[in-house]
Amino acid sequence: MDITPVPEGPFRFRLERCDPMRVPGVVFASPDLLPGTVGDKALEQVVNVATLPGIVRASYAMPDVHWGYGFPIGGVAATDVDAAGVVSPGGVGFDISCGVRLLAADIDRVPLASRLPGLMDMLGDIVPRGMGGGGLWTLSGRAQMEKLLVGGAGYAVEHGHGVPRDLERCEDRGALAGADPSLVGQRAVERGLRQVGSLGSGNHFLEVQAVDQVYDAETAAAFGLHPGQVCVMIHCGSRGLGHQVCSDHVRIMDQSLRAFGITVPDRQLACAPVVSVPGRAYLAAMAAAANYGRANRQLLTEAARRAFAVAAGAGLDLVYDVSHNMAKIETHEVDGVPRRLCVHRKGATLALPPGHPDLPGELARFGHPVLVPGTMGTASYVMVGASGNDAFASSAHGAGRVWSRHQALRRVRGEQLRDDLESRGVLVRPSSWRGLAEEAPGAYKDVDAVVRATEGAGLARPVARLVPLGVVKG
């Protein structure tokens, strides 16, 4: 397919609509970040998404966009619920409610320095990670799981895993509404019973970081951040449970495409009308899996707090928790008319502007926190939602891969990477050498450039830059 991105503004390119696209594509990027039209399927996926029934305004790609299952990672697509708009599991991804949580420590990097190795050892000992394996909290059975799938982070807090204040700093207060656990299959439940409080693998991590730079002191202070401060960033998702929910519902929707008369250019875009039986079933199961992901991050928070208390004599306050793999029913103006939309954000973060009514009270003046994990060798960012975002209040979620995992393994040895990172002052507690090598900083786009493009495109503004001190790798 010939796809030529046309510049149409700073950090903004247009993919012109042509049949069977229903809307154009819009890619937010600098020329350097723009995926090539040769050998990169991400832009083709942006075009494919633009064909979905009910899609409005445009098929969007964030500056960290890269190839994914059906939809690109870093893709945003909104469909009109009341005009036969569809929901697609591929628009959320296999790791439902994968997301990021940032904690702020009441200690700075200088006083922590001498105790950092011991702290990393303890975190390495107590944070469950890697493929399979157990978590910090084993549930008793389906009945308890159903309560967790409805209550999310709040259910974990009710059981002593955290404090009520944590929930004020979680997207949706820690639980997405509309979860129906009866629509989560038995296999998904069984996979999830022993994985609450575990990182998983791939790009998931728990990092000890320090605030390196502050760009907006007032917003940083409102988020509880100051220069030199130690933080903990947790990136993980809904493990085997979310994966199973996605698999189960992709199969159902693949089989129901014909019944709804929907044709898609790629079977990985399997979908159904939001208001249909399979559409509603997916959204209710997805919400349940999303809440599992939130509870998972809540349990890992408790592990980090225990380690910080014992090994550093320090406490951890929740800055914010965001999910970047989700579909949500939201109201946005389209052509001047408020519409109920199903907003798919796959590798994209909610970025509500200042003053938005859905923001928790103490953050309403500032905007929705946007957490942008980078790589273990570079930096991560805290941003905040900006006014004038036309991508349904969405922003970038990370650096974005440029090397496939296979390419990374050809170029990088895990042991060598560990030595490189530790010689630069980043302590590493990996779960496997292979997994570490796949996540080499060189495998990712330049996160500083992604943040510049995100700001330049008007999606979000930078608040603070965080640098890694130690990483517990999934």
Place this chain on the structure above:
DNA sequence: ATGTCC
């Protein structure tokens, strides 16, 4: 991402 294939 994922008991890296039911």
